Amino acid sequence: MNEQLVSEDTIMQDAIRYVKEAGTLIMNHMRMPLQIQEKKNGSDLVTEVDVQSEQFLRERIALHYPHHWILSEETDGGREDSHQALQQPPAGYGWIIDPIDGTINFIHNIAHFAISVGIVKDGVPICGVVYNPVTDELYSARKQGGAFLNGSPIHVGREQEICQALLATGFQAFDWKPNSVVVEQIGRMTGKVRSVRIMGAASLDLCLVASGRLTGFWHDGLYPWDVAAGLVILQEAGGTITNRAGRPFELCDNTLVSSNLFIHNELLSLLEGELLQA
Missing domain, CATH: 3.30.540.10 (Fructose-1,6-Bisphosphatase, subunit A, domain 1)
Incomplete structure (x- = not known):
């Protein structure tokens, strides 16, 4: 070897x-x-x-x-x-x-x-x-x-459409306030996805996507220690992880979007509001 x-x-x-x-x-x-x-x-x-x-x-x-x-x-x-x-x-x-x-x-x-x-x-x-x-x-x-x-x-789930997706997100401490970014983002999800969870541990949430329990997870303002381990686990389970611009996620990025791959483009579009009128 x-x-x-x-x-x-x-x-x-x-x-x-x-x-x-x-x-x-x-x-x-x-x-x-x-x-x-x-x-x-x-x-x-x-x-x-x-x-x-x-x-x-x-x-x-x-x-x-x-x-x-x-x-x-x-x-x-x-x-x-x-x-x-x-x-x-x-x-x-x-x-x-x-x-x-x-x-x-x-x-x-x-x-x-x-x-x-x-x-x-x-x-x-x-x-x-x-x-x-x-x-x-x-x-x-x-x-x-x-x-x-x-x-x-473990492998990611097989949901093919955003309406089938169970997603998760979370607050960083600086965004826990009225009119927060996350509240606006969740509002964009309402009626478009199966549901959204806020569970409070990004590393585990990435692993839940990797194991097919969640379909996707997004979060702004994370740090390298929040995601370094989960990134490898999710990718090896067949999932994908990018920044909000859709480029491959790097540990220095400030925005993260992850999914089972199948619904990723829809999730990115929904976060930007492009599916609101669909």
Whole structure:
């Protein structure tokens, strides 16, 4: 077997081990009093468990892969250039981490949050692991290796028309306000799609598209740690992911539209209002 593929398979297996260990750490804090801090407003929160999970993951990666770079939410989230940093990413392997994607759900004991670890090489996402420790569902994928849920292959759904689509979206903290962009976008969906869900964890929502539970997911204002892992999983499951202009999604993009491929053009058009009179 090619030595590079062996190396990347080992990286993948280590990433799976790390997220499961972090999941145990997180579950040990479920239903316990939490120290909650606001980052930018009351909808942008962090707990000591987010920080502990991130520290654990960073320490494991640094120990076993000291030459790999790391980008993570709680350490790098305050950087104004967190998107721009990936326009010209460092060479070699890098790990992009969200220690708890869906912190508000975690705080409220809602079982829709995950640890997300995406691995890139020379800026190209090559591996993704997303783990929900409450449901013990682990999504994983390696570029050109297929996508899996707990070891079983997954594929996107087969809905052919936008009227059959179950979609999801979400708010970024800065858009949680009257007359928000998301509210306007959902209004465009009304009566055109089967329904829209807001579940609060982008990494898992991408995995739900990958496994055929959702038909599509769109979101503005995401960060690389929100999507790096789910991007690989969705693509390997046969789905597609672009920016709002329809170009292939890059980790430095600020808008994301994903789907099972079949309804993608209709979804893009609907987001732009072009199907409102159809």
